Amino acid sequence: MPHLATTRRTAALAAALGLALATAGCGTGSAGTEPRASGATAESAPEARAAASGGPAELPTFDPSSAVATYAEGFPEDLFPMPEGATLLASSASPAPAPENTKDSKAKPVPMTQVTLNLASRLSTKEVVAQAERILVGQGFKRIAAPESSGLTAQTAFRRVSRTKSGEIQESLVVGVLDDGKRRLASISGTVRTP
DSSP states (O other), X not given: OHHHHHHHHHHHHHHHXXXXXXXXXXXXXXXXXXXXXXXXXXTTSHHHHHHHTTOOOOOOBOXXXXXXXXXXXXXXXXXXXXXXXXXXXXXXXXEEOOOOOSSOTTSOOOOEEEEEEEEEESSOHHHHHHHHHHHHHHTTOEEXXXXXXXXXXXXXXXXXXXXXXTEEEEEEXXXXXXXXXXXXXXXXXXXXXXX
């Protein structure tokens, strides 16, 4: 049973980390506070001392469009079905501003959704990226150059372009994978057409 408790604790921590890093609307309630210098440590932060000494500490608030261990309300599940061998840690879906149509200002904007999906897998990094690519290419996305990976083990990007009466719609997703030695943590995030 200790292994199960460790697995659950690890999954909960990964989900919290994924939500804290990947979802919009996260905050600590201290808007307007200057960011700490990069040399600050957890021990030197007043919040950390207060929490360590049993005093009050603010916990982060999460966007209500987030969900742990399930697809968030509004997440297009058919866009990225759960890959074999993966565990869903967290997801989010929230309305995104529709791109402006520069050709015809009378055209109705197409509703878009900002999505994030955080998964854990015991497959190799290469296999996780290949799974994601198969799923997204099957949905009509094409692989494009990815932005800098900023410390990730692997990162790739995908775009799907479609034409409607309102004009051209561009959907894009970035797949990032971090190998922590025991498993791969994957994040699929971007903007897609609202289902």
